[in-house]
Amino acid sequence: MSLQNLNIDKSRFKAVVIGGSAGSFQVVTKILAEINPGFDLPIFMALHRLKHVRNGFVEALMLKSKLNIVEPDDKESIKRGIVYLAPSNYHMSVELGYKIALSTEEMINNSRPAIDVTFDSASYVYKNKTLGIMLTGANKDGAWGMKRLKDRGGFAIVQEPSECTIDTMPTAAIKATQVDMILHTSDIIKVLNSLV
Amino acid sequence: MIEDIEIGELRTLCQVIQEKYKYDFNNYAISSFKRRVIRFLELFKVPNMTVLIEKIKTDPAFFKTFMNELTVNVTEMFRDPSLWRDIRDKVLPNLFSTQETIKIWHAGCSSGEEVYSMCILLKENGWLDNVKIWATDIDENILAKAKAPKYNMKNMFEVNEKNYIRYGGTGKLSDYYKEEHGVAHMDTSLVSNVTYRTHDLVKSGIFNKFDLILCRNVMIYFNQQLQNEVFKLFHESLFNYSYFIIGSKETLIWSEIAGKFITINQEEKIFKKVKE
Incomplete structure (x- = not known):
């Protein structure tokens, strides 16, 4: 799949969801550092993280980020151009009416936040206008969510497994559904910036 | 599927x-x-x-x-250990500085972990006999479990004990339960001052007045309209200058009663009622 053939209608998307495990921190940092500051869709991020460390993650990501990052409160209204990071020990959903909903439901694949929950709920609300991106990660969380997203007509991008520190997550997503693109980080950034 | x-x-x-x-x-x-x-x-x-x-x-x-x-019945003992330190070091000393006994409501107590956390905290600080607690939940099955809990040992070690240590308890968590066949039977003498009862936050209404209400990660399952109604119930159920504690990612800023509380600790979501 080559980027030259990339022909995505800019107005096609309303929201971006990104999933990864703790190891995706550097990839996420790079994406947020190189994203066009004018990027005006909401971005929902579910990244696996230590449950007892509530602080520091946003601050670390903010150091280089071009976009504002928040760990939202429950029922916070969703705004464009903001990155919503799932808080530690909560699942993060998109609620009808464009609000964030948090929950303490059971862990999924030993994870809370679970990528499945964020991908599933976001694509339920944004339907085929959802862009899902699966990054490096060490378990199969997110594969089911990516399938849901695809079933609802969303667009699925997976990080090139050979580039991943641990490729379980992207490989599981590729197995679970027909993803649209398998890309290196630099090309994922190009895709995002082509939407501005 | x-x-x-x-x-x-x-x-x-x-x-x-x-x-x-x-x-x-x-x-x-x-x-x-x-x-x-x-x-x-x-x-x-x-x-x-x-x-x-x-x-x-x-x-x-x-x-x-x-x-x-x-109903979601996933909870932990001493969830957010830093909050429990604040309850021990600030909230309860403040209340006890002007009164001998206090009344606490755990709203949406689920399987009872938080009630036990509170009772362990109270016991370790010599306050257990000066407190009356009401623990309520919409689900009567879970209340039955909350009264005489059997928590699985894996959870006890991996979650509860770690939280207890981070909180900085004076003993060991194992002082408060007996292990049998991989299950922790909690010491029920801890909760002899606790009244368990069913209560539906949506419709049951006020049943008592309290010095401290904890309702953590319950209202996240409600929409904003319902949250607003339940906030009014809690406001009504609190004495003036009493404390209200919600989940670390919950907020009351958009509710009607927001102006009747002051923020004691934004990070831990501790509020104080200052207006009837």
Whole structure:
């Protein structure tokens, strides 16, 4: 799949969801550092993280980020151009009416936040206008969510497994559904910036 | 794999439950409510929403099981250890500086971990006999479990004990339970001052006045409209200059009663009622 053939209608998307495990921190940092500051869709991020460390993650990501990052409160209204990071020990959903909903439901694949929950709920609300991106990660969380997203007509991008520190997550997503693109980080950034 | 549930089907379900059983789920948050329903369909091998609705209409025992699975009963002892330090070092000393006994309400107590956390804290600080606690939940099955808890040891070690150590208790968590066959039987003498009762935040209303109310990670399952109503109930149920504690990611800033509270600790979500 080559980027030259990339022909995505800019107005096609309303929201971006990104999933990864703790190891995706550097990839996420790079994406947020190189994203066009004018990027005006909401971005929902579910990244696996230590449950007892509530602080520091946003601050670390903010150091280089071009976009504002928040760990939202429950029922916070969703705004464009903001990155919503799932808080530690909560699942993060998109609620009808464009609000964030948090929950303490059971862990999924030993994870809370679970990528499945964020991908599933976001694509339920944004339907085929959802862009899902699966990054490096060490378990199969997110594969089911990516399938849901695809079933609802969303667009699925997976990080090139050979580039991943641990490729379980992207490989599981590729197995679970027909993803649209398998890309290196630099090309994922190009895709995002082509939407501005 | 269950296909997607439509909003219309969820509305019908809520309507049937309301008519037949007088529980009102109409203002629950859609995203989690839908997930709970799908989880139930899969767990109990119910093929679709039509079958579910029909069974709920005709079978009260089945509905009881449904209620039990619908509510989220995932909790921890000493969840957010830094909050529990604040309760120990600031909230309770402040209350005890002007009164001898205090009344606490754990709203939505689920399987009781938080009540036990509170009682352990109280005991370690010599306050246990000066406190009366009410612990309530909508689900009577879970209340029965909360009264004489048997927590699994894996959770005890991996979650509760770690939280207790981070909180900085004066003893060991194992001082408060007996292990039998991989299960921790909590020492029920800790909760002799606790009254457990069913209470539905949506409709049961005020039943007492309190010096401290904890309702953490319960209202996240409600929509904003319902949250607002429940906040009013809590405001009414608190004495003036009493404390209100919610989940670390919950907020009352957009509710009608926001102006009647001051923030004591924004990070830990500790508020104080300052206006009737």
